Amino acid sequence: MLAFLLRRVGVMLLTALALSFIVFCLTNLAPNLEKLARTEGSVRMSDEAVASWIENNGHGGSMVMRYGQWLGVVPGWVRTDDKGVTRGRCLAEGADPASAPRFCGILQGDWGTSTVFREPVIDTISDKLASTGWLMLWVMLVMVPVSLIIGVLSGMREGSRTDRVLSTFSIATTATPEYVSGVILVVLFASATTGISPILAEWGWIEGRTLFLGTATSAMDQITFWNFALPVMTIALYGIGYIARMTRASMTEVMTQQYIRTARLKGVSFSQVILKHALRNALIAPFTVIMLQFPWLLNGVVIVETLFNYKGFGWTLVQAAGNNDIQLLLACSVVAVFVVLVTQLISDIGYVFLNPRIRLS
Amino acid sequence: MTEPTRKLHPAAPMLAAEVRAGKLSRREFLTRATALGVTTPLAYGLLGLEAPVQAQAAATGGILRVGMEVKAQKDPRTADWPHISNVYRGWLEYLVQYNADGSFEGRLLESWEANADATQYTLKVRPGVTWNNGDAFTADDVVRMFTRWTDASVEGNAMASRFLGLVDETTKALRDGAVVKVDDMTVQLNMSMSDVAVVANLADYPAAVVHSSYVDGSDPSANPIGTGPYLPREVSVGQRAILVRNADHAWWGGTVPLDEIHYIDFGTDPAAMVALAGSDEIDCNYESTGEFIDVLDGLGWNKLEAVTASTIVMRMNSANSDLYKDKAVRQAIQRAVDPAVVLELGYNNLGTTAENHHACPVHPEYAEIPKQTVDVAGLKPALEAAGLAETEFELISLDDGWEAASTDAVAAQLRDAGMNVKRTVMPGSTFWNDWQKYPFSSTTWNHRPLAVQNMSLAYTSTGSWNETGMANADFDAAMGRALALADADARRAEMVTLQTILQDEGYIIQPFWRSLYRHARAGVNIDMHPSFEHHHYKWSLSA
Numbered sequence: 001m002l003a004f005l006l007r008r009v010g011v012m013l014l015t016a017l018a019l020s021f022i023v024f025c026l027t028n029l030a031p032n033l034e035k036l037a038r039t040e041g042s043v044r045m046s047d048e049a050v051a052s053w054i055e056n057n058g059h060g061g062s063m064v065m066r067y068g069q070w071l072g073v074v075p076g077w078v079r080t081d082d083k084g085v086t087r088g089r090c091l092a093e094g095a096d097p098a099s100a101p102r103f104c105g106i107l108q109g110d111w112g113t114s115t116v117f118r119e120p121v122i123d124t125i126s127d128k129l130a131s132t133g134w135l136m137l138w139v140m141l142v143m144v145p146v147s148l149i150i151g152v153l154s155g156m157r158e159g160s161r162t163d164r165v166l167s168t169f170s171i172a173t174t175a176t177p178e179y180v181s182g183v184i185l186v187v188l189f190a191s192a193t194t195g196i197s198p199i200l201a202e203w204g205w206i207e208g209r210t211l212f213l214g215t216a217t218s219a220m221d222q223i224t225f226w227n228f229a230l231p232v233m234t235i236a237l238y239g240i241g242y243i244a245r246m247t248r249a250s251m252t253e254v255m256t257q258q259y260i261r262t263a264r265l266k267g268v269s270f271s272q273v274i275l276k277h278a279l280r281n282a283l284i285a286p287f288t289v290i291m292l293q294f295p296w297l298l299n300g301v302v303i304v305e306t307l308f309n310y311k312g313f314g315w316t317l318v319q320a321a322g323n324n325d326i327q328l329l330l331a332c333s334v335v336a337v338f339v340v341l342v343t344q345l346i347s348d349i350g351y352v353f354l355n356p357r358i359r360l361s
Numbered sequence: 362m363t364e365p366t367r368k369l370h371p372a373a374p375m376l377a378a379e380v381r382a383g384k385l386s387r388r389e390f391l392t393r394a395t396a397l398g399v400t401t402p403l404a405y406g407l408l409g410l411e412a413p414v415q416a417q418a419a420a421t422g423g424i425l426r427v428g429m430e431v432k433a434q435k436d437p438r439t440a441d442w443p444h445i446s447n448v449y450r451g452w453l454e455y456l457v458q459y460n461a462d463g464s465f466e467g468r469l470l471e472s473w474e475a476n477a478d479a480t481q482y483t484l485k486v487r488p489g490v491t492w493n494n495g496d497a498f499t500a501d502d503v504v505r506m507f508t509r510w511t512d513a514s515v516e517g518n519a520m521a522s523r524f525l526g527l528v529d530e531t532t533k534a535l536r537d538g539a540v541v542k543v544d545d546m547t548v549q550l551n552m553s554m555s556d557v558a559v560v561a562n563l564a565d566y567p568a569a570v571v572h573s574s575y576v577d578g579s580d581p582s583a584n585p586i587g588t589g590p591y592l593p594r595e596v597s598v599g600q601r602a603i604l605v606r607n608a609d610h611a612w613w614g615g616t617v618p619l620d621e622i623h624y625i626d627f628g629t630d631p632a633a634m635v636a637l638a639g640s641d642e643i644d645c646n647y648e649s650t651g652e653f654i655d656v657l658d659g660l661g662w663n664k665l666e667a668v669t670a671s672t673i674v675m676r677m678n679s680a681n682s683d684l685y686k687d688k689a690v691r692q693a694i695q696r697a698v699d700p701a702v703v704l705e706l707g708y709n710n711l712g713t714t715a716e717n718h719h720a721c722p723v724h725p726e727y728a729e730i731p732k733q734t735v736d737v738a739g740l741k742p743a744l745e746a747a748g749l750a751e752t753e754f755e756l757i758s759l760d761d762g763w764e765a766a767s768t769d770a771v772a773a774q775l776r777d778a779g780m781n782v783k784r785t786v787m788p789g790s791t792f793w794n795d796w797q798k799y800p801f802s803s804t805t806w807n808h809r810p811l812a813v814q815n816m817s818l819a820y821t822s823t824g825s826w827n828e829t830g831m832a833n834a835d836f837d838a839a840m841g842r843a844l845a846l847a848d849a850d851a852r853r854a855e856m857v858t859l860q861t862i863l864q865d866e867g868y869i870i871q872p873f874w875r876s877l878y879r880h881a882r883a884g885v886n887i888d889m890h891p892s893f894e895h896h897h898y899k900w901s902l903s904a
Contacts, residue, residue, distance in 0.1 A: 035794050042517025043441045043793050046825070049516045056516075117598045118433050118580060192639025192660060214636035215627060220600070309627050311600050319599055322790045 072105020151247020707767025
């Protein structure tokens with residue numbers, strides 16, 4: 001068990017290292033640095049000013065050395081410009097160059113400063129991850145029970161009318177991408193001119209002009225049913241269909257097993273058979289799928305957070321990529337690796353408990 | 362206005378006479394007279410009118426929510442978006458303010474005077490202005506600001522090229538003796554060349570006045586010492602900025618009506634703004650464009666309009682592409698486009714057609730030159746003569762609503778005229794990287810009070826924003842002369858040359874002038890400004 005854990009952590013570190021290096025290379029391509037210089041300096045800077053900006057802000061020199069600086073195994077850059085002002089990676093604004101540390105990378109716990117948000121990356125990431133955490137929590141709370149219920153209901157009597165109806169629903173929702181379902185939901189429920197809101201407003205059933213809010217920006221301060229329902233439903237709908245299909249497949253397979261038939265023949269009631277005998281075995285496959293939803297959710301929120309203007313991890317990723325915020329993108333990729341591998345680790349361990357036939361090593 | 366001995370600029374009564382004779386519109390008169398140092402009430406007085414007083418029926422108090430992108434704060438002189446300045450306008454003020462009616466109003470300056478050939482300006486500091494840390498605002502602050510603005514060694518200093526008459530050629534910094542403190546309340550500018558745009562430049566959004574303790578290049582909201590009535594409570598990039606009335610500061614202008622102003626960032630999608638207006642999450646927006654103007658009207662919001670010289674220019678670049686080196690080709694391309702069609706298809710007719718020379722009738726020195734005729738049939742022969750009949754021309758634009766639509770309309774007309782056009786749209790994040798270098802692309806230009814301002818930046822051979830590669834010695838010479846004439850009537854003679862050359866060179870297709878709009882819900886008293894400036898102290902909510 002310990003060896004397994006160590007091996008997994010090792011893989012995680014290696015993956016993070018490799019991915020962050022790839023991201024570093026991509027964000028440090030010449031045109032991307034130029035873009036960064038223009039957003040940081042001025043959109044209408046001359047080419048010479050751009051070149052001097054890149055040089056003066058530590059983006060010159062070899063890429064491997066700069067990656068080393070980010071890691072904290074190479075001393076941070078220090079540069080004194082024409083006016084005698086010394087700037088450097090490890091220097092805070094106005095700090096004395098003599099007393100500053102030589103190394104300041106992630107090994108020293110320094111994640112750098114975000115150029116878009118003008119604050120330490122670690123603050124941005126933790127802030128935004130918390131916001132996304134709330135979104136994911138609500139998505140999971142809606143998605144997991146609903147999809148398992150749908151899956152179990154349709155899987156226990158394969159081919160029945162219930163099965164057909166629920167399966168159609170599952171396939172429809174999982175076949176609709178978020179950027180489509182999100183827009184449809186907004187048009188139906190959160191527009192003052194289309195959908196059901198104008199009708200409800202005319203009847204006097206709702207106070208404002210729309211049933212739900214079309215943006216989740218206010219949910220940053222306070223989550224309410226009105227500002228959070230649409231983004232949560234948009235993400236959940238897609239997952240519901242998918243997990244329900246998996247659960248249904250697993251359930252139908254279990255229902256054909258000999259021991260289920262035996263239990264039925266013994267005279268155990270149908271509900272008891274489902275709850276006591278079928279469920280545990282049927283939930284093994286969906287469990288893996290649900291754990292796989294975490295990394296997928298982290299990607300899925302990119303679209304939904306942008307669509308609903310909810311400022312979480314996905315939105316941050318879009319901003320960081322759009323502005324070539326090197327430090328922030330690197331941190332995002334490390335976080336992504338971490339989330340993927342940790343959830344997979346949990347899923348592997350959980351699997352052992354659900355299925356005694358599997359051993360970890 | 363408090364100084365009885367101050368002389369009226371000699372040109373001002375002449376201008377007033379022109380208004381009465383019908384040679385000059387009242388709007389142009391105000392722009393020009395106030396630029397010469399005549400105060401707004403006096404300017405109205407010369408016309409025999411009373412200066413309009415803003416309706417003060419509004420109640421004090423309340424929070425206004427504005428939907429606007431919140432960009433990262435920058436050193437004001439390097440600010441490259443009005444959005445940035447609209448946040449720091451809360452606590453930073455300007456020496457001079459350009460009002461929506463075309464007049465210049467002294468803010469931290471009480472008054473100013475120019476000599477006849479616009480080489481010497483005398484600036485009078487407004488008495489009784491204090492910084493919010495208690496320091497008095499004096500002539501020293503004004504001198505310090507000119508030093509900051511003229512420092513060309515700062516990367517992206519947008520002010521550096523604005524005061525060339527004050528700059529030492531060799532050090533690229535303020536020339537000794539260019540800005541002189543006469544006494545605590547008076548500053549004199551001694552220019553090495555005539556410059557008619559000094560006052561207009563002082564009013565532009567990067568010209569905010571910062572305190573002596575401000576660290577160059579730092580975030581101005583981090584240590585918000587300023588003269589203005591508000592303080593930033595929070596500035597979160599991409600999320601929101603909150604300005605709160607500074608209760609501990611006796612602002613020279615009295616008490617501002619609004620308690621708080623919340624700028625909330627909902628991205629750039631205009632459809633989102635409509636949704637926000639519908640669900641009552643904002644009280645007003647930053648700008649309404651295209652078909653969304655009608656939609657917001659339909660929601661019962663008030664439409665606020667500003668007449669401007671903002672425009673879009675589809676320009677060819679002869680410096681980066683051989684395709685556009687031939688003047689005949691450029692002219693043929695220019696003439697194959699009917700501006701009226703572009704205005705209708707690209708901008709819903711929310712403006713007026715222009716004449717391909719980037720001078721607008723609202724500019725004081727605008728000269729009327731013979732109208733061009735649209736010549737669709739002439740394009741094909743011109744391309745064949747140049748051996749370009751089969752060549753593919755790429756026309757690039759931003760992927761933003763009306764900019765893309767206007768450029769599409771131009772491309773469609775060129776295709777109809779027989780040119781092989783490929784359209785490329787780019788997102789803003791990549792488009793602006795090379796905006797000056799594309800062979801053929803569209804650029805938006807903001808409103809500037811004087812026509813020579815944009816023209817000298819964009820079309821002289823040394824202009825810092827020259828995106829056409831145009832280098833016409835006659836044009837440069839005429840511009841040099843025009844910039845020495847404080848009197849706009851005299852400048853108009855040069856404008857004839859400038860406009861004619863620019864039009865004739867054929868580099869630009871400049872189809873229309875935009876009117877700018879924004880919307881506010883009923884009960885919100887705000888205005889729309891031609892350069893998107895937010896004058897917070899004028900805003901209020903009806904009780």
